[in-house]
Amino acid sequence: MEGILTGFAIIAVVIAAGYVSGRLRLGGDGAQLALNRIAFFVASPALLFTVVADADLAELFHAPLLVQGAAAVVAAGLFVVANAVRLRLSASEATVGAVSAGYVNANNIGLPVAVYVLDDPGAVVPLLLLQLLVFAPLTLLLLDAQTSGRLSVRLVLTQPVRNPIILGSVAGAVVSALGWSVPAPVLAPLEILGGAAIPMMLMAFGMSLHGSRPLRRGSSRAAAGVATAIKAVVMPAVAFALARYAFRLDDDEVLAAVVLAGLPTAQNVFNYASRFHRGEVLSRDTILVTTLLSPAVLFAAALLLG
Helix, strand or coil: CHHHHHHHHHHHHHHHHHHHHHHCCCCCCCHHHHHHHHHHHHHHHHHHHHHHHCCCHHHHHCHHHHHHHHHHHHHHHHHHHHHHHHHCCCHHHHHHHHHHHHCECCCCCHHHHHHHCCCCHHHHHHHHHHHHHHHHHHHHHHHHHHHHCCCCHHHHHHHHHHCHHHHHHHHHHHHHHHCCCCCHHHHHHHHHHHHCHHHHHHHHHHHHHCCCCCCCCCHHHHHHHHHHHHHHHHHHHHHHHHHHHHCCCCHHHHHHHHHHHCCCECHHHHHHHHHHCCCHHHHHHHHHHHHHHHHHHHHHHHHHHC
């Protein structure tokens, strides 16, 4: 249980620092945008390269990851259905909502949870790879196409060289697949830059909370409520059903599947939404509420299945 508390303490402190910085206007009016842009174009690509380059891509094809991937797709699909039936958001906002319902915080919360709750730091790496190599590029591709108003073969083929996050992920995947060793003079600076990505995202998120009222009356509150319910309740339940009955995993693997599916929405989603100026309030509110709810979800999963 210490891992859950540690992970949430990290997030809470850095978000609070961002909120205070925004309240005191330490970086001026453009601080939040500047942090988001630096995280998106510089720090995040470096982080993704170092993480993926050191990972085993073969882990993507194991059954536990298939459970996570299927649960995420079901969660995102349920939001799309809810939007078509009731919410009526624009295509780009619906994309942000769907991703908010299925994209988990596998880094800040997932890593300490994997270490202290699951006793397996490698348990979260396949999920992290899946999100970085599949879900994140697909999300960015959709948002890019929806905001630019076009989708073409050329857009799809040139996406890796036009988007720094995808470029970093693909470069890391190439290094991992070929078994190359990155020289220390190259790797060390990238590790330093990558280490700044998550703090900048969290601080930018904290800044966005200043002067705003989460879940205020308006169109985003209903959408955030739907995304939160799917993420916090439905996705862990789907993961349990798939792990236990469809893939017939053992007890430890079932626990891991439910715990990882119960992680809150990742701050990356807000970063992507801010990059394209679509669904920022929706993603922010969903991240905030799922982060507040997820300790109870994770504790319940650990107590019931542990």
